[in-house]
Amino acid sequence: MKKNQFNTKFGVVAATVGSAVGLGNIWRFPYEAGAHGGGAFLIVYLLFVLILGIPVICAEFLIGHSSGADVYTAFTKLNGGRLWRLVGRMGLAAALLILGFYSVVAGWTVEYIYQSVISFGGATTADELHAQFGAFSSDAVKPLWWILAFLAANYVILIRGVGKGIERMSNILMPLLFVILLVFVINSLMLPKAAEGLEFLFKPDFSAITPSVVLGALGQAFFSLSLGLGCLITYASYFRADTPLVKTATISALLDMLVAIMAGVIIFPAVFTYGQEPSAGPQLVFEVLPSIFLNMPGGIVWATLFFILLFVASLTSTLSMFEILIAYMERSLSMSRLKAVSLTLMVVIVLSTLCSLSFGKLDGIRVFGLNLFSLSDYLSSNILLPVGGILISIFAGWIVERHTVRLELLGSAPSTLLRISVRIIIFNLRYLAPIGIGLIFIFGL
């Protein structure tokens, strides 16, 4: 058995889902949906997952699986010219950018594990919880300790390598997270203003669909599915030869979508019940969840458990992003794993410190009106990931040999359903994804 390989079929799906499911579903989706009109955002996002998401996952899978290489060399190995190395470079840059702000939010989850244990310091009303989050997130020191704690956890797992660390943890904790979410869904459905919350989330107001909502939904779809920067290229290079790519892609995308919808069903009934604002922005979830927990029987225990699991979900996501950078440094620059991990970590510490301080001391530094935190998020999710998506689709659709593409996606004994699906996937990669994403860009920006 090779060291750097996922060992079981369940492990492959769990690790891919582990990469996909994270703060993107539980923190980012509700706040983006809340800020962009709820139902209108949801429907566009769902369409993007199905029409563009699944094909682009397949594209990343087949590139990684057939080349067995990291983002940087995969393209050259599959006959891409030197220019394709740019895609790899862009992926590496985007991974760093995302790790910077993601680690800040992951640090917030650590604070909220602590806050849960101390019953949110006695805060109970929406205003008190709002003030509490504001004071914490703008503090110059406290959030930084939690970021370091989070990154230390990444470090310990990363130096042990992929198979053991990542797979073992995903296998146990992802199913557990799912069960806990189910409990909160039931709780939220019984809240007094559940109907209002569900209407906000599920009833699309089509007049609210503007080009910027569409671009936001596209960014959310890519971010949530871990797409566009070669994360899944790297993961697929660790898949076994017989891993069914289309099936794994579809299951992962559907589960990821389900978790985002569950998060919405948990959050919005509570937003209306406890008099909070759906468009509160990045702090939405951190202000609404405590309201839920404080009003639930045994809430403190649930809250603690929830934030621990959210922490773990973030961890399995950041591990996948770190792995891109580390795989590149190990394989293409022949660095030792320890050195690669340490170096990457140091850069991320600097970036996340800057992002964290942009809620306080560095709030004055703004580009296009966005602070460093929101700027990193906007640049990576709404620009770099979709551009990566276009290029990856073009590469898989036009540059990789047709024979290789079919072999990878169809496997040895394809069913009729799979044959039809692969036809649609290849069509989407060749035409729909490049043209569609291109148009969304032109109008959205």
Ligand code: TRP
């Ligand atoms: N998808 C993850 C989440 O929803 C974040 C993530 C992990 C990611 N790897 C990625 C986003 C690669 C973009 C690209 O939390």
